[in-house]
Amino acid sequence: MFKIDTNTFNPQILYVGDCYTNEPRIGENHHHDFVEFSIIYEGQVKYNIEGKEYWLKQGDMLVLNPGVRHFDIAEPGMHNVQLHIGFRNFSLTGFPRNTFPFKEAVLRQHDTSTEILPICDEILREKSEEKPGYDLLLKTYVMQLIIQILRETEPRQIRTSGLKLSMEELEKQQLVNQIIYYMEKHHTEEVSLSTLSETMYISPAYISRVFKEETGDSPIHYLIKIRLEKAYELLKDERLTVKEAAKLVGYNDAYYFSKLFKKHYGFPPSHILQRTS
Template sequence: MAVERSVLNRSFPGLNPITYGDERCDPGHSYGYASREYYLIHYIMSGCGTFARGGVTYSLHRGCMFLIRPGELTFYQADEKTPWEYIWIGFDGALCPSLLRSSGFTDDVCWRDVPQASSLFEELRSIPDRRPSTELSLCSLLYGLFSILCSQDASPRTPRDYVARTSDYIRANYALPISIESIASMLGIDRRYLSRIFLRETGVTPKEFLVRVRLNRAAELLETSSCTVTETARSVGYDDVYNFSKIFKKKYGISPAHYRQRLFSRKTEKDD
C-alpha cells in the first residue's frame, strides 16, 4: 500500500522537494515507463526487487537506493517472495546535477548501496505533511542525504578541486589576515604546489588573486557605502591604510580618497 504525502512546491532555487512517500509493495508489484519532470530517489527499507534502466536490470536489496532522472523511462518490480518496502522523495533544482555527480550518480551509475542512510529515510517518513515546515524539513534531509553520499566518495582530489577550494576560501575570508601558506596547510598540500596549479588553472598566483578580490571589494565599498578609507582598508584585510592606499593606487591609478571623490563628482554632475 502506498502512502503519498502532500508537498507544496516552493520552487527553492537550489534543491527543491516535489514529492515524498512510502510503499510496502505486494509480491511482484511493478511500476515504470512513465516520464517525470523531476529527480526521484527510492530507498529500500526491506525486501528486494529489480530496477531496469537503459536495457540493464539491477537486482537491489535492503539499504540500496535507485535514482530516476527527469525524462527517463525505467521499470522496477518487487520480488515475488520478499517484496520490497521503499521510501521515495522527488526533487528538482539548479544544484541537482552537481550534487548528484559529487554523490557518485554519474551518467553510468543509477543506484548506490548506502545502508547508513536508513535512519535518515526513517526520519523522512516521519515528517508530517501540510505543515509550514514540511518543505524545509524535506530540503534539510535532502542535503543530509547528499552529505552521506559524498562522504562515501574516496576519490583523490584533483588540482581543479584544490584551486576551486582556494578561490572560494579567499572569497569568503579576504577580510582576515590569511596567507597562501595557511590555505595550503588547510588543504594538506605544499604551498609551492598550490601556487603552481593555481597559476596554471587561473593565470594568476593565489596571492595575486587575493589582492584582486580585496581591491575589487574595496572599490565596491568606496562606491556604495559610507565607509572611510581606513574602514574600507580594514574591511578588506589591510590593517595598514598606507599600504592599502599604495596597492589600491597601483591597480586603479589613483588613491582610494581620489577614487571616491571622482565618483562623487560624477554623481553630482549627473544629478545637475
C-alpha cells in the first residue's frame, strides 16, 4: 500500500520522551514543524486536535503531521503515561515529505495490533538504561514503529485525495532522494554542488532550489548534518580521537570540524570522549 525508499529511509529523531500525569492539567495549544507520535502507554487522557476533542486510552496513539494544533487535557481522577516521539526527514513515495496520509490524527487501539506497545516497551527500556549505543537503538525502534503503523493501516484510514503528488512533484521528490542517497554513500569524499550537478546531470541552481523546497535545507548543509551524525556515532562507539573521527567523515581540518560539531550539537566533540571514558 505504502512504499518507502529503503535507500533514503533515515528519519532524524528529534526527541523521545515519556511524560507522567496524575493531576488535572490543560496543556498548551501548539503545533510542530515535524511529525510527532504520541502514544498512550498507560491510563487515559483527552486531546483537543484542531478544535475537536477525543478521549484516548491505553494503546491509542496520535500521528501528528506538521502544523496540526493540539493539546492534552487531564481531568480530575485521571492519570496517564504518554510516550512522545518527534522526527523529520521522512517520506512515503508519492506523498509530501514529513506527512502521513491519514484521515485523522487518532489511531485507536482496535486499529493497531498489540505490536505497538511492545515496541514502546523496548523504547522506554533503552531510554531508561542508557547503555552504550542506546540512542542508535532508539532510532531503530522508532523506524520499526513507523513501519508497524504503516503495515497495520487500513484503507478506510487513508486520505485518497488532496495529498498525492503530481508527476512533476514526484520527480522532484525522487531527485532529492537520489541526492540524499548519493551523499550518504559519498559523505567521506569531496562533495559539492558541482559534484552533484555532474552526477545527476542537472544544473546546480535547480538542485539547490528543489532540494530546499523538499527538505528546507541546502544540499551542503544537509551533507554537513550527515557527516556530523556519522562522527557522533564514531566518537561514541569506537573511542577515536576527534582528529581521527573528523578525517573519517571527510574533514581534514579537526578545528573546523569541531566548530561545526559544536554549532550543531551545542557541545564540542571532546565532550563525547569525556562521557565515554
